[in-house]
Amino acid sequence: MKLGVLFSGGKDSMLALHLAAEKEQVTCLITVVSKNKESYMFHTPNVGITELQAQALELPLISVDTEGHKEKELCDLEKAVLQAKTQYGIEGVVTGAVESVYQATRVQRICNRLCLWCFNPLWKYNQKALLEELLERRFKVVISGVFAYPLNALWLGKQLDQGMIEQLSKLSETYGISVTGEGGEIETTVLDAPMFKQKVEVIDFESIWNYTSGVYVINKARLAPK
């Protein structure tokens, strides 16, 4: 079955892509770049890096911009999925949804309207196990945004490792944050993964902290041999 993966460049959509590619044929990536930093649907920090990631994966990328108004961004997503169906003949869509019924419902409805299958291979995944699977599969994941107390500027740009998973698990017990950032507490960017033919190398970045939240912005990056 030919599939398009809703792709933000973060850990969840990247793992979903890998799981999908193990079972079916992934023919394109679909990215919605939202100007709304509070988007309910779309991951925002460093979403521009998806073009480089798609090159590294040697997969075509359909990228559309949206103003990010709550329901309008769904129309823009639907247009992008329709383009993937027309251009690459996809028969289904894959998402990286783990817990969000809001996201899953909206993508299911779009797929239903467009007569496409909808797959959520990470649905209800154990959160700690998901992070550990990323390490086992040798994903290089960096924290590209933190949006909840007590996460602070020191987390920005840090690479996911076992120590970080333990630390997040403890913070989850104490402060109730999601270990995987499913509630929007953490955003991530993947710089390398098994399907990458080349890795993404960050050349220039800045960490921007704004009282209670911050982002790790990749200003310049390139592909480099693995």
Next chain:
Amino acid sequence: MILIVDMNWKKDSLAFNEFVQSIVNIVKPLEDCTVKHYMELRISELEMFSKIILSGNALKDSQVFEHIDKFSWIKTLNCPILGVDTGMQIISLVFGIPLMSCRQIGITEVQTVKDNPLFEGTFNVYTLHNYSVSPSETFDVMAQTGKCIQAIKHKQKNIYGVLFHPEVRNSHVLEQFVVFKKM
């Protein structure tokens, strides 16, 4: 030992985690369970299970409806059976009760209309289906939303169906099915 039947269009599919493993994750801490795809079921093996759960599947997956003959055992087996989503639709079809169009995707409120051991009151559920089942003399309706039957129980046998997805919201429905002794 509880049997969870994988109702996806093929064994080890991309939808396995979403519709089957998510049920296993709720059942396993309470009682040992094993998974078999519906095409692998052997009627002679089914009597060894204490209870059977039929999973749901993707909205676009209609493959299982071409193999209703694989489920004739539902009418003769004596252990408690719970069908989730497609599982409930298959139970209904096995008893000759047709499906009726009822597309629902997302959270909706259901109302319990008959006392039962799995749930009570009015509560929000996650739905993902194109069809519900028709009213019949064979099954009691346990819950509904408007015109759409959301849960059924066979009038004589311990056979239950829920159209909604308790593995997404309302895991207690699955837990109740697993732990309940005198159904």
